[in-house]
Amino acid sequence: MIAVQRDLALRAALLLALALTASSPSAQTAQRQPAPRNAMVYFHYPLDGLRVPERFTVRIGLKEMGVAPAGVDKPGTGHHHLLIDTDPGPPDQPIPADYNHIHLGNGQTEVVVTLPKGTHTLQLLLGDHSHTPHKPPVLSQKITVYVR
Amino acid sequence: MRGLRLQLIVGVTAVFAAAMSVSIAQERARARSPAPTGAKLAFVDLQNNARIASKVTLRFSITGMEIAPAGTARRNAGHHHLLIDTELPPLGQPIPSDFNHLHFGGGQSEAEILLSPGRHTLQLLFADHDHVPHDPPVMSEKITVEVTAAPEEKPRTAAAPNARIFFVGLQDGAVIPPRSVVRFGQENIAIVPAGTKQDNAGHHHLLVDTELPPLDREIPSDFNHLHFGRGQTETELTLPPGEHTLQLLFADHEHVPHDPPVMSQKIRVRVQEASATASATRPPPATAAPPRAASGRTPAPNDAAVYFVYPRNGTRIFATSTIRFGLRNMGVAPAGVVRPNTGHHHLLIDVPTPPLDAAIPADLNHIHLGNGQTERKITLPPGEHTLQLILGDDQHVPHDPPIVSERITVYVGSAAKRSARR
DSSP states (O other), X not given: XXXXXXXXXXXXHHHHHHHXXXXXXXXXHHHSOBOOTXXXXXXXXXXTTOEEOSEEEEEEEXXXXXXXXXXXXXXXXXXXXXXXXXXXXXXXXXXXXXXTEEEOTTOBSEEEEEOOSEEXXXXXXXXXXXXXXXXXXXXXXXXXXXXX | OHHHHHHHHHHHHHHXXXXXXXXXXXXXXXXXXXXXXXXXXXXXXXXXXXXXXXXXXXXXXXXXXXXXXXXXXXXXXXXXXXXXXXXXXXXXXXXXXXXXXXXXXXXXXXXXXXXXXXXXXXXXEXXXXXXXXXXXXXXXXXXXXXXXXXXXXXXXXXXXXXXEEEEESOOTTEEEOSEEEEEEEEESSEEOXXXXXXXXXXXXXXXXXXXXXXXXXXXXXXXXEEEOTTOXXXXXXXXXXXXXXXXXXEEOTTSOBOBSOOBOOOEEEEEOOSOHHHHHHOOOTTTSOOXXXXXXXXXXXXXOEEEEEESOTTOEEOSEEEEEEEEEXXXXXXXXXXXXXXXXXXXXXSSOOOOTTSOOOOXXXXXXXXXXXXXXXXXXXXXXXXXXXXXXXXXXXXXBSOOBOXXXXXXXXXXXXXXXXX
């Protein structure tokens, strides 16, 4: 009885491992930096649904990882990107640099932004030394702020 | 069928009403109230071609006649009408009542009106108890006003007319190294940090490679518009080689330029290559050692600051808590990484501030966050504890000036309370 259970468990583990390798193309895993499973990026300020002035400071928190400027290749580190009014792109591509994707490439953990009045969404995404998201991507919840 | 009949009735009524009003008008035309010859009507304190806010209070002055509410028939009396963006109505009949013809039948001599931005014409016309202009008509000049955009509603902070700001020791056409200190000077205007409201005072903004922003609103904050909200009068500027323009613009507590705006001349500078050999070999910036300050320590921006996001000073925290760090105007880099304007955090628990010219010690009371972490979970025994943050450079040495937080006191659940609960 016990032996059968162990066999089942083994088979399940094997299946799981197979499924995992199948779902992730090996070419990309080699390039993307691994992130700890419990790593998390989040907003200290503002919080979801907050009314904010036109000019405000976004403060960024990071759990279980460290911050390093862009170009510094060190395991377990990355630099912040603030996504404004946009969705994250494909996770295996470098994060674009434009007005909607603010790179904090010097290792900054806060940034002053000026937004026009209205509703805006903000999201944080950690990028590695080459601006590519980690595996799995360290991505914050997408929050909505109301600029008054 | 029923609809048609209804239309017919409406049409007939309209024709009848029109005929009635014409007959009334003709009748009224014969009965215009006389006006004295010296009567004069004018706007108070409003000139032709004036620039006004969209919400404005207009005042009317009548001389030689009296104001009487509509419906009160009196000799040499009447009430005001304001004509907006319209020609004079026919003088022999009552003044129409619509958005272009405002009646002040209560005898008001001032009115607050709201105008859209742009050019508008305004004219006053006096009329008798039946809203019919007098004979001869008493009216003001037709004036044109320009309504400026909405922000005009909030007056900008005043500046002395002889206030001026300028670059110190930096001439138009100067050749400067890629990393140089730019100094700002000011005359007849005071420097106060952003957020401090005061007339004839403000803080500097350096415009790099950009035109003047709109002067009636907040100066943008980006790489081209550098704010010196702490009242700094110098900055270290890093520019790529080539031609650049620099201009200073002073602004008030809300980053809005003054009235009149205080700005420097826009100067051109040429940034030369760092050095011939450096440009030939092109070393990656990470390996290029940043210039050391006179003290030999790594320089830091003088507006950089490190602070506790959590906990706040004087608060009670759990024995096991995550301490969260904030860093302003600098970046975080792991220990050993040489990058200008970066460092890594050190959390000091229950120890005084260490010497600032040597490497921060590494022990249980000096926690090094050498991997660039911005928070740390710690467990403290019950009681009172102090926490302090210091930024260290690649060698764990504090910067120059040192980036040190205030030393905060926190309390971990009181022992008495805990035993009482047990």
